[in-house]
Amino acid sequence: MGWICFEDEAGFTRRPPRGRTWGRRGVTPVVTVSGRRSGRLSVAGLIAFRPGCRTRMCHRLRVHRGGKDQRRSMDERDYIQLIDGVHHQVKAPIVLVWDRLNTHVSRTMRDLIDQRDWLTVFLLPAYSPELNPVEGLWAHVKRSLANLASVALDRLEALVRNRLKRLQYRPAVLDGFLAGTGLCLDLPRVP
Numbered sequence: 041m042g043w044i045c046f047e048d049e050a051g052f053t054r055r056p057p058r059g060r061t062w063g064r065r066g067v068t069p070v071v072t073v074s075g076r077r078s079g080r081l082s083v084a085g086l087i088a089f090r091p092g093c094r095t096r097m098c099h100r101l102r103v104h105r106g107g108k109d110q111r112r113s114m115d116e117r118d119y120i121q122l123i124d125g126v127h128h129q130v131k132a133p134i135v136l137v138w139d140r141l142n143t144h145v146s147r148t149m150r151d152l153i154d155q156r157d158w159l160t161v162f163l164l165p166a167y168s169p170e171l172n173p174v175e176g177l178w179a180h181v182k183r184s185l186a187n188l189a190s191v192a193l194d195r196l197e198a199l200v201r202n203r204l205k206r207l208q209y210r211p212a213v214l215d216g217f218l219a220g221t222g223l224c225l226d227l228p229r230v231p
Contacts, residue, residue: 042133042158045088045126048174049114049141052081052185052200054193079193080104081200082114084122085174087214088130095214097177098126099204103197116148123159133158140166176217177207 063069081103088096100122104112127134138144140163153161169175181203188199207213 041090042135042160043088043090043093043126043130045086045123045134045136046172046174047084047086047119047122047136047138048172048178049082049084050178050182051113052083052182052196054079054196080112081193081197082112083200083204084114084119085177085204086122086126087173087177087217088126088134089218090130090132095211095218096126096129097204097208097214098122098129100125101197101201101204103193105193114143116143116146116152119143119149120152123156127156127158133160136161137164137172139164139169139172171221171223173214173217173221176220177214180207180213180217 081101083099083101085097085099088098100114100118102114102118123134123136136159138161143149145163153159164171181200184203185199
């Protein structure tokens with residue numbers, strides 16, 4: 041029996057996501073953020089589910105320093121390395137469910153997928169983030185970084201890696217992201 045895997049990607053910049061906080065009445069809390077916006081983190085995350093097994097989460101992070109000729113997102117090689125890493129870890133066939141990002145549906149990606157007989161890919165309907173549990177993962181991580189004024193891209197990278205590493209050891213939280221989609225994934229066992 042194989043694993044059902046959901047994949048999605050997110051970007052993090054030095055400008056923190058806005059969050060809510062408490063403050064004294066009449067005094068609005070202010071978080072000072074540097075005006076420099078160079079640099080970006082691209083993260084691809086994958087939640088792997090199999091009935092009767094612990095839910096797993098894997099990720100791949102790439103730092104973009106802000107050069108003019110640099111790609112500001114992940115490419116097909118990055119995604120396929122993430123999928124190959126998961127396959128190496130679970131040692132079973134994978135059913136991958138992901139969105140219709142142009143990199144996911146490119147000719148190069150289709151060729152890479154066709155080379156892997158253990159991989160079956162399904163595309164989510166257009167504009168349906170509520171069906172992807174990895175969206176809940178990104179919301180959770182970004183909420184934990186709210187109002188954080190990071191001074192360096194390396195520090196932001198360390199914080200994102202730390203948050204994701206902690207979630208890898210919390211399968212109950214990952215199961216909560218799956219439950220939040222409303223999808224019924226408890227499949228009956230086939231004799």
